[in-house]
Amino acid sequence: MLILNRRDFLKQVSAVGITVATGGRALDAFADDVLKVAVAYVSPIGDVGWTKQHDLARRAMEAAFPGKIKTTTIEGVAQAQDAERVFRDLATQGNKLIIGTSFSHMNPMLKVAQTMPQTKFELCSGIKTLKNLGAFEARYYEGTYLAGIVAGKMSKSNVLGFVGGFPVPDVVGPANAFLLGARSVNPKIICKTIWLDSWYDPGKERDAANALISQGADVVMSMTDTPTTVQVGEEKGVWTIGYASDMSKYGPKKHLTSFVLDWSSDYISAASEVMAGTWVANHRWDGLKAGVVKMSPYNSAIPKDALSYVAAQERAIIAGQLHPFAGPIRDQDGKQRVASGAVLPDDQIKGINWFVEGMQGNLPKG
Known part of the structure; x- marks a missing residue:
């Protein structure tokens, strides 16, 4: 797994493209039987919180398919203009599934998805879909x-x-x-x-x-x-x-309780369907019943x-x-x-x- 913050990612793309920290191989050089997935986080990965839960879901996705998924994560993608560039570069670098994690990612992802029809996109908190852009949300x-x-x-x-x-x-x-x-x-x-x-x-x-x-x-x-x-x-x-x-x-x-978000099923099902060639864009909206x-x-x-x-x-x-x-x-x-x-x-x-x-x-x- 490659983890970059937004600033480092944009610098690397501008200079020489994305490389994997262990071994220096370009992302598009991974074996064809490994699904390359990228996740853009709206904030840094902390000990708890929204982005932490998305990172836990990403880890669950990797664990569900040992050796079959290689992920890249970009932290701190909060600005729309940065998000569009990040999504476009991630698609160009060979990621076949790209996941956005914020409502603020919607318009940038819509723009990029329209020009990258072979890439599958999933957006958490999105309210619009395309043929190659699905959305998932929680109740x-x-x-x-x-x-x-x-x-x-x-x-x-x-x-x-x-x-x-x-x-x-x-x-x-x-x-x-x-x-x-x-x-x-x-x-x-x-x-x-x-x-x-x-x-x-x-x-x-x-x-x-x-x-x-x-x-x-x-x-x-x-x-x-x-x-x-x-x-x-x-x-x-x-x-x-x-x-x-x-x-x-x-x-x-003084903490009474928290309402916890578990996105694992959304990440796992999306990756599974992309690998199987059965992925279809839809809008999932689950809550307590689905866990x-x-x-x-x-x-x-x-x-x-x-x-x-x-x-x-x-x-x-x-x-x-x-x-x-x-x-x-x-x-x-x-x-x-x-x-x-x-x-x-x-x-x-x-x-x-x-x-x-x-x-x-x-x-x-x-």
């Missing part, structure tokens, strides 16, 4: 709804806090579900939100978490690529919810009756008996968005750009 909102139930049971102030990277639909939806879960057990609760406009900015995230706590939030959740919010909660004695990875080691006393979304172990401070209740709700979601976006639901302006007895359709969840009643914070217009 994060199922995990945040369960986390919200726990938060609603544990909050004393009736104020939750949410730190988000960007106000895109796959973060806005989970934020809404977090409050809906909490309000299912505590109708008085509200949730204050702060956007970082970054997936990875520990300093800015620390300021946001502290600001929410100063505004009365006694349970805070984040959807960023760092454990900073969990660390702040531990320091301040405030309950926290982790994201993507189990973050309990950063908050051994793509999982809840980490719960804090022992949570009452047993609350744990029993949240376990029952998880079983109900998996069985299709409970949907986090079941009506009636009103938005923060009081407009009814989902009628009683109805459920918000998948396509509207994927494009959600409004806050539910009780959410406090701003969303971009349009």
Whole structure:
């Protein structure tokens, strides 16, 4: 496996192309029976978080096909202009499967995929597909709804806090579900939100978490690529919810749970189908039932009756008996968005750009 950061990758491509660290062979010099796969990470690989979970999935893919897959990973591909160049160069260097890991990779990958029809592309968080571009995503909102139930049971102030990277639909939806879960057990609760406009900015995230706590939030959740919010909660004695990875080691006393993302099945199935010649672009959207979304172990401070209740709700979601976006639901302006007895359709969840009643914070217009 070759690991490069974005800067080093672009330098090498500009100079002499990509070479493998062990032996100096060009990527396109691997044997024909080895599938060359490249993965572009939006941030550095840390101990926990979004990118860490993608790297674990990549490792699971390699382990599933010993000696049959050779991977290259590029870290810190956050800017669209860099992403387009990275994807194009990776395809030119002979990678037959290229995986992007961020919504911000979508437009660059669309451009490159249209000009590289022999290369298969997969994009996590993508909402558009082409003949050679598939997409996969997780039903994060199922995990945040369960986390919200726990938060609603544990909050004393009736104020939750949410730190988000960007106000895109796959973060806005989970934020809404977090409050809906909490309000299912505590109708008085509200949730204050702060956007970082970054997936990875520990300093800015620390300021946001502290600001929410100063505004009365006694349970805070984040959807960023760092454990900073969990660390702040531990320091301040405030309950926290982790994201993507189990973050309990950063908050051994105050971390309630994390909703964990396991992308292994998406990586393994894509590689298997490319090798078998059966790959077809589609849009996969899995959650608790498929094991793509999982809840980490719960804090022992949570009452047993609350744990029993949240376990029952998880079983109900998996069985299709409970949907986090079941009506009636009103938005923060009081407009009814989902009628009683109805459920918000998948396509509207994927494009959600409004806050539910009780959410406090701003969303971009349009």
